[in-house]
Amino acid sequence: MAQTVLHSANTRGHANHGWLNSYHSFSFAGYQNPSRIHFGALRVLNDDTVAGGMGFGRHPHDNMEIISIPLVGDLxxxxxxxxxxxxRQGDVQVMSAGTGIAHSEKNHSTKDPVKFLQIWxxxxxxxxxxxxxxxSFRLEDRHNRLLQVVSPNPDDExxxxxxxxxxxLGKLDKGFSTEYQLKKAGNxxxxxxxxxxxxxxxxxxQRRDGFGIWDTEQFSITAxxxxxxxxxxxxxxF
Structure with a gap:
């Protein structure tokens, strides 16, 4: 029988620094929740809004896979x-920190906010x-389709x-239904x-809710x- 966990949007951690408004699905920085450290190998899911002209200064990472997905604006x-x-919106970025890397991220616009997901x-x-x-992925390619944007294989989509x-990623019309088949046992x-x-x-x-499901081979999705x-x-x- 499938196991599930629901993380409603209003239960996320929240930090508003003025230039950065961030919601945390899992423990991060000042938000520490022992019951929400990670979901399997998924460690961080931050829903970030960065004000125009602002950003994250140069900082280090190691031994983490870091994915950035812009939702509005450019990073x-x-x-x-x-x-x-x-x-840009429609792009997906990945950075393997490995033995160590330093990077900076800032809003490409001086006036308009950028909204993006930071995932570890x-x-x-x-x-x-x-x-x-x-x-870069065409936005129309995810219309009523689950478009693969990350995989373990350099030769895969x-x-x-x-x-x-x-x-x-999927952009689904009301009433659209599909099944998701898990790629690997134990995932x-x-x-x-x-x-x-x-x-x-x-x-x-609903919007910004998180939902985990495991111990299953497939599940249904309906918009x-x-x-x-x-x-x-x-x-x-892992």
């Missing part, structure tokens, strides 16, 4: 490997060579990371509702209103 990235890039996944291999990648994890899926309303495995979810969702399949044991 500017620089790192110690010499990468300089702008990540524990890797399946420690001390790898740091790497950076980003890829989407950016790849050092973990048996698959991410999918679970953490669903995050970006907009609208959906039911997953019979659980009604109860026009909706956008992110599915993050990750190992439950």
């Amino acid at each position: 500017e990235h620089q790192d110690s490997m010499g990468n300089k890039a702008v990540i 996944v524990f890797p399946n291999d420690r001390d790898v060579k740091p790497r950076y990648d980003q890829q 989407g950016v790849w990371l050092h973990q048996d994890a698959w991410f999918h 679970g899926v953490y669903a995050f509702v970006l907009e609208g309303e959906v039911s997953i495995a019979g659980q009604a979810l 109860d209103a026009d909706a956008e969702i992110l599915l993050m399949e990750v190992p439950m044991e």
